Amino acid sequence: MTSIAIIGGGITGVTSAYALAKRGFSVTLFERHRYAAMETSFANGGQLSASNAEVWNYTGTILKGLKWMLKSDAPLLVNPKPSWHKLSWFAEFIAAIPHYERNTVQTARMAVAARAHLFAWAQEEGIDFDLKREGILHIYRDKQGFEHAGEVSKLLAQGGLPRRAVTPQEMKAIEPTLAGNYYGGYFTESDSTGDIHKFTNGLAAAAQRLGVRILYGQDVTSVSSNGTQAVVKVASQDGQPCVHTFDSLVICAGTASRELAAQLGDRVNVYPVKGYSITVNLNDAASQAGAPVVSLLDDETKLVTSRLGVDRFRVAGTAEFNGFNRDIRADRIRPLVAWVEQCFPKIDTRSVVPWAGLRPMMPNMMPRVGRGKAANVFYNTGHGHLGWTLSAVTADMVGDVVADAMRAQTPSPISVSGAKAVAA
Template identity: 75%
Template structure:
């Protein structure tokens, strides 16, 4: 039986482990934390949002970023302190602007393809993750934002995703608890929401039942690969432990750049910090006043999702500040203010703040495919759509590994692979 090492125990690592185990591989997952899904997959916005497939490589993003640069509470914040990594990333980001249309369509196709895998896995394994299949409503306060979203909807339609415009009256019928004045909205009935941490930990347990070895507290310190396999060294109990595998798949999130460097590859993933708050709905009034439909506010770049009866998640913003994981009060404040404005009946007395680093490539397309060595593979760089895309990219990379190690691809993997250019 072929042995595969997976580096990283977040959503992409766990879905990859599961997809490979289903194909008969002997899989070992190496994660530096004590549990799965303890970094970016811990407390995101909770959306499975094909409707948010638009990539950021647009001239308007550059203009907004420059305008917001000196505002601490801006949706997009860039630390002006230069670094080679940051400068090279932004240079590639700008170079990818001509591919905005094609990449948005490709991402939408991939997100649609991911749904069938994720829902079928959850059903098959009996994973409860507070799933709500009530759609996602994008809200707009002015005509300019609403009409620009209509153009994005055309691209999403080309990717196989229907999204319809709705009036303010229709918006309130979709989500009656939403307060405020709006020009209009765009509603995607086929989108959904849930708890990424619950899903990832549940799937990790399912992968373990399939024979995946979950090794936690494993910090990878060295890797080497050649035509015959890959060697991975981890720091364990104060010493080094080295193991040999037939192949390695890097699913290490923001650490993927450093991991790829060990293997002689360049993976330009930058850590883009996002914040969230989990509002604990401790009283009946707050539970009644919180939304059931997941929302995205384009002006503030915030999303929200209802997680069961007693939790409400609000997340968003983008901060380019290296590997800084500080939870800043001035970045949490806009999330609290948004709740008070849009859902004034929800108490924010009991709130848990969080910050995580999104692994983003310059063109916002995940790196899914082979490395330079024939035994090295990557499934990383999913940015703000890690959960949304993970089931499809796991299927793609599992089929790629299967093919590389001498077995034919299945039709399912071939169909899914068409949605993404292989790196």
């Protein structure tokens, strides 16, 4: 039986392990924490949002970024201190602007396909992850944002996702708890929300039942491949490296993927884009009644919400380009709390849990899925802000690519970018 190592126990690593185990491979997953989903997959916005498939490679994004650059509470914040990594990433980001429409359509297509896999897996394995299939309401405070959303909706429709414009009155009917005045909105009934941490841990347990060996507390120090055998070195308690060998290797290591890829002779220019979230504990009946059930995306503040069960309300967003800094900054959390108090005044915000995570983001906003230069090296990483949304379909994609490669044993380097195979 072909042995495969997976590096990373977040949503992409666990879904990949599950997909490969279902295909009959012998899978070992390495995760440096004691549990699955302890970093970027811990407390994200919760949205399974095909309607948020618009890539960021848009001239308007750059103009907003320049405007916000000196505001510490801005939705997008860039540390002006230069680094080669940051400069190269932004250069490639700008170079991808001409592909904005194509990549948005392709992302929407993948997001729609991902639903079928994720819901089927959850049902088959009996995973409870606070799923709510109540749709996502995008809210707009001005005409310009609303009209741009109309253009985006045309691209989403090309990707197989219908969504409809709604008036302020219809918005109130869709989510009665939402306070404030708005120009209009777009509602995607087919979108949903859920707890990524609960799902990932539930699927990890299911993968173990299928025979996947998950090694927690394993800090991978290096990886290598000669094309037929992959080597994974892990730091041990006594300081001596522990060496494991496998037939193949899949990198699902989030923001660490760039460094691991370099060791394997590949360039995967993932940048750690920090996002923040708060989980508001709804400890009283008034707060529970005053919190929304329908998920929201506020275009002006770039914040998203999800209702997780009866007594939790998640608000997340912002993008911070500040390297591998994981600090939870009070000046970045404060606007999230203020937004809740403004839009949902009946929620008591005395019990709020802040969090920050590093999104692994590629410059073109498209995940890196498929083959590396070595015939037995594969990638499923770089999903950015849509890791939760796309994870099930990219896991299935990498499962097919690995299966095909193992059958054919073809040495030519092939990669999958989005939904089609292209030359690397």
